[in-house]
Amino acid sequence: xxxxxxxxxxxxxxxxxxxxxxxxxxxxxxxxxxxxxxxxxxxxxxxxxxxxxxxxxxxxxxxxxxxxxxxxxxxxxxxxxxxxxxxxxxxxxxxxxxxxxxxxxxxxxxxxxxxxxxxxxxxxxxxxxxxxxxxxxxxxxxxxxxxxxxxxxxxxxxxxxxxxxxxxxxxxxxxxxxxxxxxxxxxxxxxxxxxxxxxxxxxxxxxxxxxxxxxxxxxxxxxxxxxxxxxxxxxxxxxxxxxxxxxxxxxxxxxxxxxxxxxxxxxxxxxxxxxxxxxxxxxxxxxxxxxxxxxxxxxxxxxxxxxxxxxxxxxxx
Ligand code: XMP
Numbered sequence: 263x264x265x266x267x268x269x270x271x272x273x274x275x276x277x278x279x280x281x282x283x284x285x286x287x288x289x290x291x292x293x294x295x296x297x298x299x300x301x302x303x304x305x306x307x308x309x310x311x312x313x314x315x316x317x318x319x320x321x322x323x324x325x326x327x328x329x330x331x332x333x334x335x336x337x338x339x340x341x342x343x344x345x346x347x348x349x350x351x352x353x354x355x356x357x358x359x360x361x362x363x364x365x366x367x368x369x370x371x372x373x374x375x376x377x378x379x380x381x382x383x384x385x386x387x388x389x390x391x392x393x394x395x396x397x398x399x400x401x402x403x404x405x406x407x408x409x410x411x412x413x414x415x416x417x418x419x420x421x422x423x424x425x426x427x428x429x430x431x432x433x434x435x436x437x438x439x440x441x442x443x444x445x446x447x448x449x450x451x452x453x454x455x456x457x458x459x460x461x462x463x464x465x466x467x468x469x470x471x472x473x474x475x476x477x478x479x480x481x482x483x484x485x486x487x488x489x490x491x492x493x494x495x496x497x498x499x500x501x502x503x504x505x506x507x508x509x510x511x512x513x514x515x516x517x518x519x520x521x522x523x524x525x526x527x528x529x530x531x532x533x534x535x536x537x538x539x540x541x542x543x544x545x546x547x548x549x550x551x552x553x554x555x556x557x558x559x560x561x562x563x564x565x566x567x568x569x570x571x572x573x574x575x576x577x578x579x
Pocket of ligand 1: 457500534
């Protein structure tokens with residue numbers, strides 16, 4: 263019978279035998295899978311696990327700093343690498359969604375390769391791959407999959423020559439959460455909504471600038487904090503905001519405004535393959551909309567996305 267405790271015990275034992283005194287490199291994303299993989303490996307090999315957490319400048323507001331602190335608090339040997347400028351420079355002027363993904367994937371590999379090369383004598387690359395990633399031939403989840411889907415572009419980066427270790431590859435998401443809980447990982451971290459690897463880049467329709475990222479981070483933080491404060495966060499599978507590439511007319515005092523429109527999206531789902539929009543309370547939507555328009559400069563209109571998947575996707579790009 264599968265229990266999370268016995269999984270942890272037997273996997274830690276197996277990892278110890280397999281890895282011995284070898285050094286292992288792991289990319290942390292702030293998500294559940296890589297975090298659980300990291301804590302499991304840390305239990306097995308301690309400081310020989312070298313974690314790299316890259317800020318691509320497209321994370322949620324304050325996410326990089328707060329998650330990095332959390333990782334350090336868990337005792338992980340982690341290096342935070344702020345590569346925001348490098349990502350934003352590479353993305354300048356790009357509007358096509360697939361081009362954005364490719365660019366982010368490429369820059370991620372460059373940054374990760376630079377960092378991994380600084381870790382001398384590393385023998386292994388650990389990944390937080392879970393069972394659904396294994397069975398989907400083309401997976402788009404997290405830095406690990408970004409590595410997979412782009413590793414054939416322009417020759418192998420050095421870290422791809424490492425042997426791969428994937429301690430979660432037989433687990434489903436709910437099992438990963440239970441394993442995380444049995445190792446004492448913060449329930450709030452384990453209950454986080456999925457967040458795409460390309461981050462806010464695919465929620466900013468059209469081209470990306472640091473100003474647009476800032477606006478969307480503010481809007482997203484108001485929405486997500488509001489969901490949490492109103493006990494709605496855990497009832498929703500995924501939520502976020504989109505910044506639309508159009509201006510609309512509004513009125514503020516006796517001034518005419520011509521500013522950005524944002525769309526809020528919240529969905530119910532089990533695996534992201536299909537999804538229904540969530541019937542959030544009108545009072546909540548009303549309060550959130552007012553807060554966004556009053557607090558976020560540059561936004562004068564908020565709409566709520568009432569499309570299900572299919573045919574609409576969860577992300578707008
Ligand atoms: P869609 O928009 O395809 O999203 O309905 C389904 C789930 O996948 C996430 N998603 C991505 N995750 N890289 C990722 O790591 C991506 O390029 C990507 N695109 C979509 C999305 O957030 C949702 O959870």
